[in-house]
Amino acid sequence: MDIRQIRCFVALYEEGSITRAARRLHVVQPAISQQIKRLEAHHDVQLFSRDPHGVTPNPLAHEFYRHCIRVLTELERAGAVLASGADRFSGKIRIGAQASFHQFVMARALEAFRERHPAVEFLSRDGYRSDLISWLISGDLECALLSTTQDLLNMQTRDISTEALVVVGHRDTLADRDMVRGNELAGFQLVLPSRYKSMRNLIDAQFGLQGLVLRPQLEIDSLQSLLHVTLRPGWLSIIPPMALSSELFGGALRSVALVEPAIRRKVVVAWPRHKALSAPVHGFIDILSEILAGIPGVEISGGS
Numbered sequence: 001m002d003i004r005q006i007r008c009f010v011a012l013y014e015e016g017s018i019t020r021a022a023r024r025l026h027v028v029q030p031a032i033s034q035q036i037k038r039l040e041a042h043h044d045v046q047l048f049s050r051d052p053h054g055v056t057p058n059p060l061a062h063e064f065y066r067h068c069i070r071v072l073t074e075l076e077r078a079g080a081v082l083a084s085g086a087d088r089f090s091g092k093i094r095i096g097a098q099a100s101f102h103q104f105v106m107a108r109a110l111e112a113f114r115e116r117h118p119a120v121e122f123l124s125r126d127g128y129r130s131d132l133i134s135w136l137i138s139g140d141l142e143c144a145l146l147s148t149t150q151d152l153l154n155m156q157t158r159d160i161s162t163e164a165l166v167v168v169g170h171r172d173t174l175a176d177r178d179m180v181r182g183n184e185l186a187g188f189q190l191v192l193p194s195r196y197k198s199m200r201n202l203i204d205a206q207f208g209l210q211g212l213v214l215r216p217q218l219e220i221d222s223l224q225s226l227l228h229v230t231l232r233p234g235w236l237s238i239i240p241p242m243a244l245s246s247e248l249f250g251g252a253l254r255s256v257a258l259v260e261p262a263i264r265r266k267v268v269v270a271w272p273r274h275k276a277l278s279a280p281v282h283g284f285i286d287i288l289s290e291i292l293a294g295i296p297g298v299e300i301s302g303g304s
């Protein structure tokens with residue numbers, strides 16, 4: 001048994017398909033089949049049942065998988081020990097984030113990180129939540145900033161922040177208000193992200209618990225375009241506070257509290273369970289937390 005066989009087994013176990021496992025490891029499909037066959041033949045065992053729809057791990061595979069994850073985790077930690085003996089803040093890091101982070105927060109954090117650690121190369125990607133998780137699994141990203149839900153069960157996570165979503169609109173639309181109740185939104189034109197976005201699903205679920213149904217006149221996934229719409233008189237939206245800057249649009253937009261329901265979003269950094277975060281990534285997360293701490297309505301979590 002070698003590390004290639006373990007990596008192939010874990011990929012096949014988690015993907016349930018030779019095609020997807022090969023794509024994840026950037027190898028041809030026969031390479032996956034060959035490594036699994038060698039592993040099974042060497043130990044005279046069968047780990048998967050095969051059918052036209054893919055492969056299904058058997059009870060022995062379930063037990064073997066737990067050990068393989070521990071092996072890969074320790075291998076990552078061993079590599080981190082060696083890396084710490086060199087320049088701890090060098091190399092390249094790849095971090096993804098949902099769009100609300102990329103509006104302002106990521107740019108500020110990247111600028112601050114670059115000033116402190118100029119030797120580190122940085123790749124920052126935004127995308128749909130499902131894309132970010134797929135990029136984590138494939139190894140295209142080291143970690144991603146995500147709002148937490150059940151689909152992160154196979155990931156390691158570190159709490160970053162908790163924030164209360166706010167109502168945003170033109171300062172004249174929200175004049176003399178310090179809050180908006182959920183049932184009052186029917187009296188305004190409403191623009192929200194589509195149901196492809198996890199934030200919209202969170203909003204709909206919380207309104208549903210209050211017996212309320214939102215019927216937005218517009219659905220726009222681009223946060224920048226959505227905020228442009230709220231510049232028009234009578235239009236409102238619901239966004240995370242970190243997505244709004246006082247300098248945006250010359251200060252024409254303002255935000256107020258959303259109540260009944262009050263909606264809170266928890267943000268985490270997520271990474272594959274058998275990986276270890278590098279020192280530069282930890283350093284960037286610390287800088288990100290410093291910036292988030294200065295945003296009203298955002299509460300910083302106490303680390304992992």
